[in-house]
Amino acid sequence: MVTLDHLRATYFEEAAELLERAYAELAALSEGRAGEDTVHALFRAYHSIKGGGGAFGFTRPVGLAHVMETLLDLVREDRITVAPDLLALLLRGTDMLADLLAAERDGVAATPGVEAGILDALESAAKIDHIAREQAAPVQAAAAIADGWRIEFRPHPGLFRSANEPLHILRELAGLGPVEVVADPSRLPGINRIDPEEAYLSWTVTLRAAVARAQVQDVFEFVIDDCDLSIDALDDATEPAATMAERPVATPTAEPAPPDIAAAPNASPLAQSVRVDVAKIDRLVNLVGELVITQAMLAQHEATLPPDLCPGLTRGLETLSQHLRELQDGVMAIRTQPVRTVFSRMPRLVREVAGMLGKDVRLVVTGEGTEIDKTVVEQLADPLTHLLRNALDHGIEPPDAREALGKPRQGIIQLSAEQRGGRIIIEITDDGRGIDRARVLARARERGLVSAEATLSESEIDELIFLPGFSTAETVSAVSGRGVGMDVVRRNIEALGGRIRLESRLGHGSRFTLTLPLTLAVLDGLVVSVGRDAYILPIAAIVESLRPRREDVRDVVGHGQVIAIRGSYVPLVPLHTRFGVAGAVNDYTRGIVVIVETDHSGQIGLLVDDLVGQQQVVVKSLEANWRRVDGIGGATILGDGRVALILDVAGLAALPAVAIPAAPPRAHLHLH
Amino acid sequence: MTIAGSGHGPASRTQLPALLDLEAADALCQSLREALALDDIEFDGAAVERVATPCLQLLLSAATSAAGRGAQFRITAPSEALCTAVAELGLSGLIPLER
Amino acid sequence: MAKRVMTVDDSRTMREMVAFTLRQAGYEVSEAEDGVKALAALKAAPVDVVITDLNMPNMDGVTLIRQLRAEPRYRSVPILMLTTEGDAAKKAEGKGAGATGWLVKPFDPAKLIDVVKRVAG
Numbered sequence: 001m002v003t004l005d006h007l008r009a010t011y012f013e014e015a016a017e018l019l020e021r022a023y024a025e026l027a028a029l030s031e032g033r034a035g036e037d038t039v040h041a042l043f044r045a046y047h048s049i050k051g052g053g054g055a056f057g058f059t060r061p062v063g064l065a066h067v068m069e070t071l072l073d074l075v076r077e078d079r080i081t082v083a084p085d086l087l088a089l090l091l092r093g094t095d096m097l098a099d100l101l102a103a104e105r106d107g108v109a110a111t112p113g114v115e116a117g118i119l120d121a122l123e124s125a126a127k128i129d130h131i132a133r134e135q136a137a138p139v140q141a142a143a144a145i146a147d148g149w150r151i152e153f154r155p156h157p158g159l160f161r162s163a164n165e166p167l168h169i170l171r172e173l174a175g176l177g178p179v180e181v182v183a184d185p186s187r188l189p190g191i192n193r194i195d196p197e198e199a200y201l202s203w204t205v206t207l208r209a210a211v212a213r214a215q216v217q218d219v220f221e222f223v224i225d226d227c228d229l230s231i232d233a234l235d236d237a238t239e240p241a242a243t244m245a246e247r248p249v250a251t252p253t254a255e256p257a258p259p260d261i262a263a264a265p266n267a268s269p270l271a272q273s274v275r276v277d278v279a280k281i282d283r284l285v286n287l288v289g290e291l292v293i294t295q296a297m298l299a300q301h302e303a304t305l306p307p308d309l310c311p312g313l314t315r316g317l318e319t320l321s322q323h324l325r326e327l328q329d330g331v332m333a334i335r336t337q338p339v340r341t342v343f344s345r346m347p348r349l350v351r352e353v354a355g356m357l358g359k360d361v362r363l364v365v366t367g368e369g370t371e372i373d374k375t376v377v378e379q380l381a382d383p384l385t386h387l388l389r390n391a392l393d394h395g396i397e398p399p400d401a402r403e404a405l406g407k408p409r410q411g412i413i414q415l416s417a418e419q420r421g422g423r424i425i426i427e428i429t430d431d432g433r434g435i436d437r438a439r440v441l442a443r444a445r446e447r448g449l450v451s452a453e454a455t456l457s458e459s460e461i462d463e464l465i466f467l468p469g470f471s472t473a474e475t476v477s478a479v480s481g482r483g484v485g486m487d488v489v490r491r492n493i494e495a496l497g498g499r500i501r502l503e504s505r506l507g508h509g510s511r512f513t514l515t516l517p518l519t520l521a522v523l524d525g526l527v528v529s530v531g532r533d534a535y536i537l538p539i540a541a542i543v544e545s546l547r548p549r550r551e552d553v554r555d556v557v558g559h560g561q562v563i564a565i566r567g568s569y570v571p572l573v574p575l576h577t578r579f580g581v582a583g584a585v586n587d588y589t590r591g592i593v594v595i596v597e598t599d600h601s602g603q604i605g606l607l608v609d610d611l612v613g614q615q616q617v618v619v620k621s622l623e624a625n626w627r628r629v630d631g632i633g634g635a636t637i638l639g640d641g642r643v644a645l646i647l648d649v650a651g652l653a654a655l656p657a658v659a660i661p662a663a664p665p666r667a668h669l670h671l672h
Numbered sequence: 673m674t675i676a677g678s679g680h681g682p683a684s685r686t687q688l689p690a691l692l693d694l695e696a697a698d699a700l701c702q703s704l705r706e707a708l709a710l711d712d713i714e715f716d717g718a719a720v721e722r723v724a725t726p727c728l729q730l731l732l733s734a735a736t737s738a739a740g741r742g743a744q745f746r747i748t749a750p751s752e753a754l755c756t757a758v759a760e761l762g763l764s765g766l767i768p769l770e771r
Numbered sequence: 772m773a774k775r776v777m778t779v780d781d782s783r784t785m786r787e788m789v790a791f792t793l794r795q796a797g798y799e800v801s802e803a804e805d806g807v808k809a810l811a812a813l814k815a816a817p818v819d820v821v822i823t824d825l826n827m828p829n830m831d832g833v834t835l836i837r838q839l840r841a842e843p844r845y846r847s848v849p850i851l852m853l854t855t856e857g858d859a860a861k862k863a864e865g866k867g868a869g870a871t872g873w874l875v876k877p878f879d880p881a882k883l884i885d886v887v888k889r890v891a892g
């Protein structure tokens with residue numbers, strides 16, 4: 001059942017969409033991409049925000065939306081032209097509208113009068129002293145109450161053309177009190193001359209009820225222009241001359257039967273889209289996950305059968321597996337959302353921050369339509385905000401400095417999204433000063449993050465800014481110096497199963513590349529065995545696997561073992577010691593080393609007993625089912641019903657090289 | 673609507689349709705003109721479910737025209753909906769309903 | 772039988788408010804987000820009352836009213852326009868196209884029910 005809370009929620013959701021739309025249309029206007037419908041769409045956005053908001057009594061956003069709507073209406077009628085200052089004003093107005101709406105949504109009162117300045121500016125742009133706040137012309141007589149009323153109702157011939165029906169009007173009058181209805185057929189032509197669709201009859205109604213004149217007038221609200229109407233108080237009305245048809249009619253007192261409440265509601269043949277609770281989708285995702293597991297189990301049983309025993313079964317299982325893949329893709333697609341929802345917040349951020357910093361910056365956004373898991377979209381806002389602030393604060397130079405460097409005064413920040421294979425790539429590129437590696441290295445040494453004698457490659461130096469405790473800002477500014485460093489950004493991105501990379505050229509700018517999984521719920525994994533346990537390695541992280549020779553592995557004092565691969569050394573991490581697994585292969589020449597790529601620790605080699613196979617697994621949260629374990633990203637259920645832990649390679653690389661005693665007790669771990 | 677009946681003798685008698693709304697007005701007007709050209713008219717109003725003012729105007733116009741020519745115009749067995757509408761529009765004395 | 776109402780508005784909030792209010796009053800309500808979709812649906816399945824916004828993409832309210840009035844089956848179906856105060860010219864245009872009545876946004880739910888009852892009988 002729809003409730004008022006639900007309606008409110010719908011309103012705020014829709015208002016957010018409308019604001020996004022408004023920003024997009026304003027951007028189109030400012031970039032000269034305006035189409036035929038741009039101004040109309042803008043108008044409708046403010047119009048709808050106003051219309052819905054009024055119903056909830058949100059007077060302040062409604063007031064502002066009203067002024068903006070009026071202004072757009074003038075633009076629409078070519079009475080005002082769109083100049084840059086008008087656009088800036090509309091942007092500010094839209095920002096303010098967003099704030100006022102947010103205040104209403106969160107139930108906090110916006111600072112009184114905070115919108116006064118922008119209202120004044122908008123009103124003067126519209127060249128109006130006061131936006132006409134429609135006041136119903138006070139009809140003094142409207143409030144008058146009499147003992148009763150004599151109503152003369154003489155429809156014009158065209159009354160029926162608007163589907164107005166005297167029967168309904170007289171019925172509504174009868175609802176106010178006892179009535180006597182007298183019809184006047186004097187204008188009615190004979191049957192051979194009558195126009196069947198014109199109105200000829202008129203009526204005199206005597207209403208014996210002490211109601212206000214306004215109530216009587218209301219009944220005729222829609223036909224007032226289509227009839228002659230007089231409403232006179234009964235006491236000063238002369239007794240009507242007996243008309244030819246004077247014959248009071250006892251009006252049926254029974255109200256027309258109300259529409260049948262039991263009848264099926266909501267029958268809408270039109271629904272192009274439905275709104276579904278995310279919890280319901282997640283349940284579906286889970287169920288599909290269970291299906292995938294069951295299918296894997298069946299496949300495993302089937303594999304143990306003699307090959308030709310039942311060819312039909314084999315074929316059926318193949319088809320099932322294929323359909324399941326499609327079903328899974330379909331269900332996952334329900335969870336996806338365009339990144340637009342988070343991208344659309346960024347232009348305002350850039351505007352405001354650039355304003356604070358006195359910088360001139362244009363944000364170019366592309367690929368807003370790229371779809372990604374809803375959860376990922378929601379969690380992108382913070383990292384993106386941080387990266388953009390960073391680019392504005394540390395990347396883009398002030399206009400004068402840019403000019404001195406021979407760059408255009410206006411800096412450009414590009415924010416783009418695209419899908420490449422099973423991953424989503426988001427890039428934030430600026431044409432600012434780039435990373436000053438000498439300074440970064442000096443800072444890192446100063447902070448003791450790097451030893452004085454270490455020599456680092458360019459990319460290794462770039463990596464330094466992601467270290468906890470690193471901050472290059474000379475002064476902690478109000479913009480990026482919020483105590484949140486790049487390390488937090490990296491952690492957030494990694495928590496989403498993503499990676500972040502930095503490329504930079506001194507004097508030319510920087511580019512941050514975020515690589516994110518399409519979905520958090522399913523993972524392509526490599527199943528490896530360690531002792532009697534199975535672990536899953538994300539395929540995306542795997543570089544290669546090999547069986548080391550004795551001479552490839554060396555002990556490094558204080559750092560455990562490393563493995564030599566084509567001239568470089570990669571730390572070796574035996575999983576069985578890391579997780580305290582008994583009965584695993586201890587001799588690396590008898591096991592397999594899987595080389596995985598981590599973002600900030602380069603490559604590491606994981607020693608496992610054997611490779612079992614590649615499969616798609618359904619990710620279950622370990623935290624939700626047990627507790628958080630470092631180096632473990634989640635868990636899944638294998639085809640044979642065993643629980644397997646999904647390795648978090650970044651976490652593994654960061655761990656100290658000692659056994660973790662608290663590996664989850666499998667017997668007690670029930671995933672659901 | 674077709675009118676069954678002969679030129680003389682018993683009144684032509686026909687059934688009023690269930691819907692007497694604006695869309696039905698044109699057809700009703702034609703039927704009434706044809707019927708009136710013949711003889712006395714008797715309508716069976718039992719089936720009427722919905723009535724609108726345009727059709728009641730026509731019935732009243734036909735009744736008046738018939739009276740002018742000295743012919744009979746009757747509506748027999750009027751449905752509840754028809755009776756109510758006629759009363760609500762103040763036409764009870766003008767459109768002859770025979771219950 | 773419950774009377775059928777269609778609400779046509781590009782604002783989901785508005786549609787849901789109208790639908791919510793009228794369903795509570797026992798009406799059967801369907802929704803459409805613009806004139807084009809409304810027209811198609813109305814031709815496929817008739818309703819007893821149409822409530823339409825005037826400002827909509829694809830096909831605006833006035834055009835919808837005009838098109839509906841051109842359909843024999845919709846000549847006498849009441850059509851209500853949802854307007855805002857500033858919309859006097861639009862309202863007149865809608866009236867000229869054959870709108871039965873109007874409702875000023877934001878509307879009071881009781882007023883909506885009254886008005887629908889007034890035009891639908």
